[in-house]
Amino acid sequence: MPVLDFEVVKKETGNSPTLLLIGGIQGDEPGGFNATNIFLKNYQILKGNVWVVPVLNKHSMLLNHRGIYEDMNRKFAALPKTDPEYDVIEHIKSLIVNPEVDAILHLHDGSGFYRPTYVNANMNPDRWGACSIIDQEYLADSKFPNLGVIADNTISYINKHLIKPEHKYHKRDTKTAKGDIEMEKALTFFAVKNKKSAFANEASKNLSLEERVYYHLLAIEGIMQELGIQYERKFKLSPQNIYHLINDAKLNIEIEDNIRLPIYGLKSELNFFPLPKKSIQSIKVTGDSYLMGLSPRDNQQIFVKYGNKLATKLNPQYFDFDHSLKQVKIKVDGKIQEFKIGSIIDVKKSFEIIPLEDYRANIIGFVLPKDNAKKPNEVGVEITLNMCQSRFSIDKKEKIYRIEFYKGELFSGMVLIRFQ
Secondary structure, eight states: OOOOOOOOEEEEESOOOOOEEESSSSSHHHHHHHHHHHHHHHHHEESSSEEEESSSSHHHHHTSOOTTTTTTGGGOOOOOOTTTHHHHHHHHHHHHTTTTTEEEEEEEESSSSEEOOBBBTEEEEOOOOSSEEESOOTTTTTTSSOHHHHHHHHHHHHHHTTTSGGOOOEEEOOOOTOOOOGGGGSHHHHHTTTEEEEEEEETTTOOOHHHHHHHHHHHHHHHHHHHHHHEEESSSHHHHHHHHHHTTTTTTEETTTTTTSSSSSSOSSSEEEEEEESSSGGGGGSSSTTTTTEEOTTTTTEEEEEEEEEEEEEEEEEEOOOOOOOOOEEEEEEEEEEEEOOOOOSSSSSSOOOOOOOOOEEEETOOOOOOOOOOOOOOOOOOOGGGGGGGGGTTTSSSSSEEEEETTTTEEEEEEEEOO
């Protein structure tokens, strides 16, 4: 898997301080990167600034792997230039030491429930879940030197909103500079060495994804309150509401600005799916989440991923892409309308593609009623659901069909017809 650089999204008001929020340094810890994604989509900053790295280790996230090039969070003390992730580490280091950044919050998912003294196999000093981590109690010459006090107050905020008493948070001071060899290699200690107040939040891997995200968001809120960053949240904070945000049936992924697919409800594989003739990592992928991506596999399939979730597998057909077609006219249920390329169009009874000069349309799953020696241009025909072959639908309910547009041999875009 090629190494992918990370994205930085800034929520700014122009007033200090600035918090750097980081998720996904381990690709198999979804609590952190789902929390950053929900934060970006549902929080407004009213005072101060929050810079967010939604997924630091995106290439590992797409493979649901802790670190395909070993643990990225052990590469901050020393790293040879030959390491595949060298450029990514240098990039995040430059962001941490940016003079505008005042504090860092690093999100992790840890095993069990940390306790200062032994309780049982799941609750003891060797566990990492349910704790706020600092490298030392006080950091001189930093904007927010009282790391221990900030952690204590953040923990107090979290513990006022526990789902269950056994989820109680504790502070874990690793006292890194006094000989914790492993933590000396970590991101937060690099920040501390550069006089940046740094904290890590560990949500327990024993919890469901929505519960982990719940505690991460509480930690983010607690830290922001301690730093004086004011915010508004668009939803009532609860695991149930977080579950619905993560599993929103309306989520879509966009490819190269002219293909859109729903994330949920797709068939397990989509055949002869058009993709551009270029490396997968250079294909533009956006959507309703910062966690969307394409992941190539050894068998030439391309996995469509939403975080650690697999949406579908593409068996691709590669084309040169033409981006000249921006809109198409389609008669939907008797009314001619104009739609942007990449639209998902809801149809009750029938649709008909209005002819386009220089472009042809191919409805995957529909066959022209008469032989056509030329390549099909399936326009000017009123089409109903029973005229489409269900095996070519892209969804499990067999209601969604692809319309592909071409200019000569160039792929010009796609719209989806979704029968109601």
